[in-house]
Amino acid sequence: xxxxxxxxxxxxxxxxxxxxxxxxxxxxxxxxxxxxxxxxxxxxxxxxxxxxxxxxxxxxxxxxxxxxxxxxxxxxxxxxxxxxxxxxxxxxxxxxxxxxxxxxxxxxxxxxxxxxxxxxxxxxxxxxxxxxxxxxxxxxxxxxxxxxxxxxxxxxxxxxxxxxxxxxxxxxxxxxxxxxxxxxxxxxxxxxxxxxxxxxxxxxxxxxxxxxxxxxxxxxxxxxxxxxxxxxxxxxxxxxxxxxxxxxxxxxxxxxxxxxxxxxxxxxxxxxxxxxxxxxxxxxxxxxxxxxxxxxxxxxxxxxxxxxxxxxxxxxxxxxxxxxxxxxxxxxxxxxxxxxxxxxxxxxxxxxxxxxxxxxxxxxxxxxxxxxxxxxxxxxxxxxxxxxxxxxxxxxxxxxxxxxxxxxxxxxxxxxxxxxxxxxxxxxxxxxxxxxxxxxxxxxxxxxxxxxxxx
Numbered sequence: 001x002x003x004x005x006x007x008x009x010x011x012x013x014x015x016x017x018x019x020x021x022x023x024x025x026x027x028x029x030x031x032x033x034x035x036x037x038x039x040x041x042x043x044x045x046x047x048x049x050x051x052x053x054x055x056x057x058x059x060x061x062x063x064x065x066x067x068x069x070x071x072x073x074x075x076x077x078x079x080x081x082x083x084x085x086x087x088x089x090x091x092x093x094x095x096x097x098x099x100x101x102x103x104x105x106x107x108x109x110x111x112x113x114x115x116x117x118x119x120x121x122x123x124x125x126x127x128x129x130x131x132x133x134x135x136x137x138x139x140x141x142x143x144x145x146x147x148x149x150x151x152x153x154x155x156x157x158x159x160x161x162x163x164x165x166x167x168x169x170x171x172x173x174x175x176x177x178x179x180x181x182x183x184x185x186x187x188x189x190x191x192x193x194x195x196x197x198x199x200x201x202x203x204x205x206x207x208x209x210x211x212x213x214x215x216x217x218x219x220x221x222x223x224x225x226x227x228x229x230x231x232x233x234x235x236x237x238x239x240x241x242x243x244x245x246x247x248x249x250x251x252x253x254x255x256x257x258x259x260x261x262x263x264x265x266x267x268x269x270x271x272x273x274x275x276x277x278x279x280x281x282x283x284x285x286x287x288x289x290x291x292x293x294x295x296x297x298x299x300x301x302x303x304x305x306x307x308x309x310x311x312x313x314x315x316x317x318x319x320x321x322x323x324x325x326x327x328x329x330x331x332x333x334x335x336x337x338x339x340x341x342x343x344x345x346x347x348x349x350x351x352x353x354x355x356x357x358x359x360x361x362x363x364x365x366x367x368x369x370x371x372x373x374x375x376x377x378x379x380x381x382x383x384x385x386x387x388x389x390x391x392x393x394x395x396x397x398x399x400x401x402x403x404x405x406x407x408x409x410x411x412x413x414x415x416x417x418x419x420x421x422x423x424x425x426x427x428x429x430x431x432x433x434x435x436x437x438x439x440x441x442x443x444x445x446x447x448x449x450x451x452x453x454x455x
Contacts, residue, residue, distance in 0.1 A: 022036075163422075256272070
């Protein structure tokens with residue numbers, strides 16, 4: 001995870017997410033009536049990732065707050081981040097030594113085409129060569145944000161292990177978490193200063209809490225409460241996090257119907273309380289984290305989704321080669337990118353410890369195809385033998401996010417697939433562990449064998 005300084009700087013994403021971190025400043029100062037909460041930048045994205053970067057940068061700001069008149073936005077502008085609609089700050093930008101190191105921010109919300117005379121990614125040395133040492137503070141701020149993401153990614157690997165151990169053997173959990181932590185897409189998308197790293201952590205945390213809720217015989221009300229908190233945070237990171245809100249409710253409903261069928265009145269009452277706790281906690285926290293929603297939560301939430309969808313449509317029209325126009329295109333793109341495209345699979349499904357030449361080789365390509373298909377069949381066979389096992393929940397979740405992607409995934413951009421990484425790796429690891437188990441079955445009475453392969 002310490003390679004975060006070596007990954008190229010992605011202007012359009014990192015500039016924008018850090019540039020909107022002033023919302024954290026407004027929030028902790030209780031400035032919920034600031035007119036910026038009603039601006040375009042308040043509506044086009046949820047706020048948790050911006051709060052994260054604000055929190056990470058705040059110690060640096062506080063050490064210099066007198067110089068900036070206790071104005072966090074001036075701090076951002078002086079460090080070449082400008083993602084705000086305000087003539088006052090526009091004037092300040094003109095007076096400062098602001099370096100416009102990418103697309104003109106005053107036109108940013110109208111232009112979705114290729115950045116004029118600017119590559120999307122640049123490394124630090126290239127930026128210093130072009131803009132001189134004045135760009136170094138900008139690079140340092142990006143690295144501070146990325147350093148915070150290393151912690152996020154480390155926690156994600158831990159959650160990956162805990163989730164996989166809950167549904168499978170120790171060896172499967174170890175290999176899945178190692179392969180996940182080394183995944184090229186996970187590292188590059190997760191370390192860059194945008195919302196993907198936090199989104200994957202909360203996505204897997206919510207899934208893990210749901211598995212615990214379904215499999216635990218006690219503390220289910222507490223777990224329902226924690227699942228509601230995690231789902232709210234997930235949806236305030238990326239709006240498509242709402243898919244787990246629907247999935248959790250669907251899972252609870254199935255369990256409730258099962259309790260009705262069994263005429264288990266105690267379980268029915270407990271599950272109804274759990275559903276109430278989950279939904280009320282999730283909705284209240286989601287609204288509380290975003291002051292834009294306060295005046296009219298339902299209407300303003302729908303406005304956020306509408307604007308985000310319109311934005312995605314505009315982007316798709318500007319990038320026709322990346323557009324996914326049909327439902328089938330959106331679903332097949334998942335499998336094409338991760339498994340069946342001989343050129344893309346290394347980026348989506350490759351590991352940092354593998355040599356690039358091997359990763360791009362035919363051997364690596366066909367090996368991943370065989371492992372994925374074989375692992376999926378093995379996983380389904382285990383489900384068939386025990387339909388009440390939490391593996392069913394994991395596979396159903398995988399199918400559900402495929403279904404949801406067919407509606408919202410309008411662009412074939414790599415970071416939009418980060419929540420699929422876990423499932424793709426899990427199915428391949430299931431095949432690997434099955435091979436290992438078969439190859440070492442002569443030692444099945446050995447204690448180490450039992451510890452590694454017992455589900």
